[in-house]
Amino acid sequence: xxxxxxxxxxxxxxxxxxxxxxxxxxxxxxxxxxxxxPGSKNVYGGVIYGRILDELxxxxxxxxxxxxxxxxxxxxxxTDHQSLCIDYRSTAWAxxxxxxxxxxxxxxxxxxxxxxxxxxxxxxxxxxxTGLVRTxxxxxxxVKTDREGDLMANVVIACDGVNSFLAKEAGLYPNFSKDxxxxxxxxxxxxxxxxxxxxxxxxxxxxxxxDLEIVGGTQGIAGGGFVxxxxxxxxxxxxxSLGGLSASKVRPEEVIAGLKAHPSLAPLVDGAxxxxxxxHLIPEGGFDAMPEVVGDGLLVAGDAAGLCLAxxxxxxxxxxxxxxxxxxxDAVHEAIAKGNFSKAGLVxxxxxxxxxxxxxxxxxxxxxxxxxxxxxxxxxxxxxxCDLLEQLYTVEDPLPKRGALTIGRxxxxxxxxxxxxxxxxxxxxxxxxx
Amino acid sequence: xxxxxxxxxxxxxxxxxxxSGSVETDDRFSGVSAAxxxxxxxxLRMGEAWGASVTVATVGASIAESALRDALxxxxxxxxxxxxxHPLPSAAVGRELAAALADADLIVCGDWSLDRGSGSVPPFLxxxxxxxxxxxxxxxxxxxxxxxxxERRLDGGRRERLIVRAPAVLAVEGxxxxxxxxxxxxxxxxxxxxxxxxxxxxxxxxxxxxxxHARPFRPRTKIVDxxxxxxxxxxxxLLGMGSTRTPPQRLVLxxxxxxxxxxxxxxxxxxxxxxxxxxxx
Ligand SMILES: Cc1cc2nc3c(=O)[nH]c(=O)nc-3n(C[C@H](O)[C@H](O)[C@H](O)COP(=O)(O)OP(=O)(O)OC[C@H]3O[C@@H](n4cnc5c(N)ncnc54)[C@H](O)[C@@H]3O)c2cc1C
Numbered sequence: 048x049x050x051x052x053x054x055x056x057x058x059x060x061x062x063x064x065x066x067x068x069x070x071x072x073x074x075x076x077x078x079x080x081x082x083x084x085p086g087s088k089n090v091y092g093g094v095i096y097g098r099i100l101d102e103l104x105x106x107x108x109x110x111x112x113x114x115x116x117x118x119x120x121x122x123x124x125x126t127d128h129q130s131l132c133i134d135y136r137s138t139a140w141a142x143x144x145x146x147x148x149x150x151x152x153x154x155x156x157x158x159x160x161x162x163x164x165x166x167x168x169x170x171x172x173x174x175x176x177t178g179l180v181r182t183x184x185x186x187x188x189x190v191k192t193d194r195e196g197d198l199m200a201n202v203v204i205a206c207d208g209v210n211s212f213l214a215k216e217a218g219l220y221p222n223f224s225k226d227x228x229x230x231x232x233x234x235x236x237x238x239x240x241x242x243x244x245x246x247x248x249x250x251x252x253x254x255x256x257x258d259l260e261i262v263g264g265t266q267g268i269a270g271g272g273f274v275x276x277x278x279x280x281x282x283x284x285x286x287x288s289l290g291g292l293s294a295s296k297v298r299p300e301e302v303i304a305g306l307k308a309h310p311s312l313a314p315l316v317d318g319a320x321x322x323x324x325x326x327h328l329i330p331e332g333g334f335d336a337m338p339e340v341v342g343d344g345l346l347v348a349g350d351a352a353g354l355c356l357a358x359x360x361x362x363x364x365x366x367x368x369x370x371x372x373x374x375x376x377d378a379v380h381e382a383i384a385k386g387n388f389s390k391a392g393l394v395x396x397x398x399x400x401x402x403x404x405x406x407x408x409x410x411x412x413x414x415x416x417x418x419x420x421x422x423x424x425x426x427x428x429x430x431x432x433c434d435l436l437e438q439l440y441t442v443e444d445p446l447p448k449r450g451a452l453t454i455g456r457x458x459x460x461x462x463x464x465x466x467x468x469x470x471x472x473x474x475x476x477x478x479x480x481x
Numbered sequence: 482x483x484x485x486x487x488x489x490x491x492x493x494x495x496x497x498x499x500x501s502g503s504v505e506t507d508d509r510f511s512g513v514s515a516a517x518x519x520x521x522x523x524x525l526r527m528g529e530a531w532g533a534s535v536t537v538a539t540v541g542a543s544i545a546e547s548a549l550r551d552a553l554x555x556x557x558x559x560x561x562x563x564x565x566x567h568p569l570p571s572a573a574v575g576r577e578l579a580a581a582l583a584d585a586d587l588i589v590c591g592d593w594s595l596d597r598g599s600g601s602v603p604p605f606l607x608x609x610x611x612x613x614x615x616x617x618x619x620x621x622x623x624x625x626x627x628x629x630x631x632e633r634r635l636d637g638g639r640r641e642r643l644i645v646r647a648p649a650v651l652a653v654e655g656x657x658x659x660x661x662x663x664x665x666x667x668x669x670x671x672x673x674x675x676x677x678x679x680x681x682x683x684x685x686x687x688x689x690x691x692x693x694h695a696r697p698f699r700p701r702t703k704i705v706d707x708x709x710x711x712x713x714x715x716x717x718x719l720l721g722m723g724s725t726r727t728p729p730q731r732l733v734l735x736x737x738x739x740x741x742x743x744x745x746x747x748x749x750x751x752x753x754x755x756x757x758x759x760x761x762x
Contacts (some may be wrong), residue, residue, distance in 0.1 A: 050669065077669075086507050153509065171668055196665035 051077040053171070053379055054190055056176040056201040056213060058085035061349025061375075062158040062206030064103065068291070070167035074383060077198060078160065078168050078191070081175035086156025088213030089208075090327035092233060093149045093275035093282040094258050096366045099404075101144060103373065104162060112154035114277035115256025116140060117147035119249065122360060123311070124429035125264035125272075130311035132259070141255050149256050149275050155365075159381055171198075176207065179216050179345070186388060187344035189218065201388050202345045204375050206368070207458050211351035212337075219347060225289050225446065227332025227353065229270060232299040233284030234307075236319035240279045246315050247276055254278065260362065262419075263429045264306050268295050269420040272306050274315065281312045281316060283307060285312035286329060286357065288420055299326060329364070331357040334406070334413035341397055343390045348375040351470040356408055358415035358479060359424075367405055374399035411479065418475045423468060431458050482533035482626055486524035486552065487578055487606070488517040489594045489623025490545035502697065513548045515655030516591030521552045522623060522658040523651070524589045531626040534558040538581050540565055540574045546676050554671035556665035561677045569681070572700050581611075586627055586647035589591035592617060592654045593644070600652065607650035615645045616652040 051427050053069050055062045058080035064214040066078040094117060100107040123132040140146040164170050176194045182188035189199035190213070203211040209228065214220055243249070249259040261272035271286040285302045292299065329337070330353040337353045340346060348354070349368035356363045364378045378396035382388055400406040418424055438454045492506035504551060513521075521537060527704035530536040537552040538561040539545045549600070563577045582588055588610070593600035600616065607614035619640070620632040627647035632640050634654070645651060708715060717723050733743060744756040 087509070157509065169669070169672060171665075171672075174665070174668065192665055194665040194668065198665060371491060 049199040049201055050394060051075045051198070051200045052383060053077070053202050053204060054079060054176075054198050055206055056190060057171070057206040057208055057351070058082075058160045058163075058170065058348075059156060059206060059208055059349060059368060060159060060365045061351070061372035062457070063156065063163045064369045064372035065139055065204050065348060065376045065379075066168040066170075067103065067163035067166045068310045069379060070163060072376070073311050073379045074380065076168045078163055078170045079174055079198065079350045079393070080172045080191070081177055083173050083452070084153070085160035085172065086151075086153040086159055086168070089152040089156055090231065090233065090325040091152055091168075091364065092231065092284060092362060093277065094147045095145050095155065096360075096363055097145065099366045099369045099373075103369070106143075108143055108148075110158070111150065112146070112158050113148040113150050113254070114196065114423055115149045115249075115254045116145050117258045118255040118256040119247065120147075121259040123259050123261045124432055125261055125309060125311065126430050126433050129250075129312060129433035129437060130309070131429070131436055132311075141253065147258060149258075149277050151277070155383065158477065159384060161264050166321075176213060179203065179213060179432060182344070185343060187342060202346065202379050202382065202393070202416075203239065204363070204372075204379065205351050206347075206349045206372060206375075206472070207351050209330045209353075211347060211349040213345070214338055214342075214347045217342045217345050218292050219345075220341055221339070222336070223338070224332075224336075226335035227330060228289050229286050229329045229331045229357070230289055230299060230326060231284060231286045231329045232303060232326040233282055234300075234321055235277075235302050235323040236281045236283060236314075236316055237279060237322050238281060238319045243276050243279065243281060251274065260360070261306070262359070263425065264309055265302050265425075266295065266297050267426070268292050268297065268302065269422075269425050271362075271419075274312065280322060281319060283316060286331070286362065289328075291420075300324065302457045308373050329357060330355050333357075334409040334418045336416075337409070338339055340400070341390055341393050344393075346375045346393055346396050351387070351443055354405060354409065357419075358412040359419045360480065361412075370403055370405040371400060374403060374405065384401065414475045415479050418472060418479065421472075423464065423472060426443070427464055428472075431455075431462055431464075434458050446449060470478055482531050482587075483532045483536065483585045484524045484527045484531075485536045485538060485588045486517075486521045486557070487522060487582075487588060487590045487602070488513045488545075488552070489549055489591070489596075489598075489602075490539060490541045491594050491596045493595065500722070508544050509748075511544070514591055514595045516593065516653060516716030518660035519655050519658040520589040520591045520593075520651075521555065521557065521616050523653055523659045524587075525661070526658070526720050527571075527587060527589070527629075528556070529622060530623045533626075536561060536582065536585060538578055539563070540569060540577050540681070542566055544579075549676055550671040550674065551663065553674050554667035555661055556663075556667065559677065560674070561679060563679050563681050565681055571599065571601040571604045573681075573683060574602050576609045576683070578602070578606050580682055581679060585630070588612075588650045590650065590652045592652045598607060603650050603652035610648065610650065613645060613649040613695050614652070615643050615649060618651055618653045619657060621653065621657055640759055664757070708762045 052074045053076045055066045055078050060079050066076045069076040119136045121132045121134045176190040177193050178191040179187050180189040180197050187203050189197050191197050205211050210249045244251045249255050256276040259274040264272050265285050268287045268291040273286045276284040330350050348371040354367040354371050381395055382392040494510040496505040535557045536559045537557045540563040553560055561581050590603040603616050604614050617634040618631045619634050622630045629645045631643045635641050640677045695762045747753045
């Protein structure tokens with residue numbers, strides 16, 4: 048006799064939503080979390096896109112522990128001494144139902160897990176799942192924990208985050224490679240609230256906020272940076288390719304120090320007090336690096352299933368974790384109704400993922416990682432774009448002004464880049480963002 | 482035989498504003514101190530050794546129930562919470578606990594709580610129960626039913642050995658025991674266990690100290706002796722220049738000879754008496 052119908056391992060966004068949905072559907076569900084409370088161990092940049100919550104928790108924005116609502120979104124190209132920023136602002140995003148929000152994960156994850164508990168899930172924290180328990184028919188029938196006694200269930204949903212040990216143990220990560228992972232590092236810096244609003248050009252006294260995504264500035268290591276505003280702190284960090292980082296012999300905190308010292312970013316963080324430093328892996332491999340997500344008695348969701356969308360313009364994982372957690376819960380509900388917990392009984396999970404934004408977006412952006420981490424996108428194009436603008440804006444009287452095309456052509460020639468590479472990159476970019 | 486443990490829910494990582502001195506606490510970073518955890522562990526060990534029931538009690542708000550559930554998960558039999566919203570003075574806490582644990586033969590408390598605790602609840606509790614008290618315990622061993630052999634910390638690094646017999650109140654330091662990890666079954670069943678919530682017998686006891694006017698603590702200026710000697714002498718003294726010292730030696734010796742060398746060196750530095758004469762004695 049199992050202890051619960053379902054055990055969900057990991058009370059991150061994927062796990063809490065899976066548990067919440069199953070509890071609402073009337074199932075007995077245990078949400079297992081290794082940290083002392085949900086979110087205590089979790090690291091991310093800072094922006095949550097909550098549209099996927101609209102149905103699950105109506106008017107979630109009235110209850111969620113949000114720091115600031117993003118009304119300013121910038122995409123910034125950095126070279127050693129230059130920067131070029133596309134700066135978009137919208138007051139529409141300052142009103143319900145909002146677009147993106149910054150939030151601290153210990154607050155947000157705890158809130159989401161509390162919603163699951165309110166719906167009837169049993170939360171067991173400070174407990175790590177250490178392995179899978181198999182039934183005599185070979186199905187996953189529960190988890191071993193670091194406490195005395197196993198936790199038995201009809202189905203286990205592994206929402207244990209990137210590099211999932213449970214999915215690995217089940218043999219669902221056959222092509223696991225470090226090249227599918229990046230390292231996210233982040234500092235949280237404290238500044239007075241008014242100071243943040245003044246430096247980021249945010250309307251003072253509001254809880255509006257800014258989000259800057261950065262290409263370049265990572266000391267030649269493929270990746271990118273970010274700066275997000277919270278109420279009285281700033282999150283600044285970088286996402287770095289693991290191979291590039293180890294080859295560069297640069298320490299991740301040095302990359303953040305480099306970003307903070309960049310002339311375009313230094314005025315934003317000047318004099319701020321370091322509150323926190325954290326680092327975490329990100330499954331950036333995209334669609335082609337996704338593991339198997341269905342096993343006998345086991346589903347894998349969120350980062351554990353490699354469902355983090357890192358595609359330059361977008362660094363989104365929380366909404367994909369929530370989306371996949373919901374799909375997993377619906378698939379398990381169906382399997383319970385049929386009484387079939389084998390892979391065949393659970394396979395509707397994959398179809399559900401395919402039918403929603405979760406896999407559709409990943410499929411569409413499957414070439415993003417390859418494109419974005421290439422030297423051309425990381426260094427060459429930003430350099431050309433910045434030099435082009437620098438020369439266009441520099442007044443060189445009495446010399447006559449040169450047109451953008453003339454400057455562009457000269458810069459292109461000097462760069463040694465090939466037109467066919469640019470065309471291929473353009474085609475890939477169109478496929479991803481077009 | 483009935484055993485009880487008393488615990489207090491406190492902020493484990495309070496945020497203190499260095500300017501205003503105001504304290505901010507967060508329930509997520511709250512819990513019970515190492516000393517209180519040790520108290521629960523000793524109560525459980527006594528329960529197991531003597532076949533006794535173990536009650537765990539707290540005076541606190543509903544948030545404290547999660548600590549009581551942890552103790553239940555580890556094996557405590559029952560849990561009592563005396564429901565208060567605002568902190569009570571230690572004497573009142575002692576009285577409340579004494580009333581709630583009137584039938585307990587041995588009560589184990591943490592030596593003092595983390596939130597500026599004065600360690601006075603256990604003596605107040607012992608007084609209210611008319612029981613013996615043994616506080617500041619740094620080592621315990623269980624003897625016949627209801628008898629504990631304990632070592633107590635005294636001033637000047639001294640220790641006192643005690644034999645404590647029920648009825649008594651013991652206050653243990655955190656280093657004496659580490660609370661066991663609750664089994665999974667215990668964690669699951671404790672989530673469903675009911676907690677006996679009681680109203681305090683004297684909800685608003687008169688404050689023994691009335692605060693009339695509070696000012697920040699400003700210690701008197703300390704008069705520090707000015708520097709003596711020339712700048713050169715002082716920097717030389719700081720850097721150890723010009724002073725004679727034995728240079729470090731590196732010796733590779735058999736253990737026995739090495740031990741003799743170490744003893745001789747310690748003697749030469751005045752750290753120990755002559756090892757040869759000590760041997761003679
Ligand atoms: C630096 C950085 C910046 C990011 N920025 C953003 C951003 O701005 N916006 C965005 O949407 N996403 C961002 N992400 C991605 C996002 O954090 C993840 O995609 C998201 O957290 C995935 O949620 P999850 O529930 O799948 O996993 P997680 O949030 O990782 O949660 C997994 C949970 O499982 C628990 N757990 C793990 N193993 C066990 C075990 N064995 N037993 C019990 N519990 C276990 C963990 O403690 C944790 O609570 C960022 C990530 C990083 C690292």
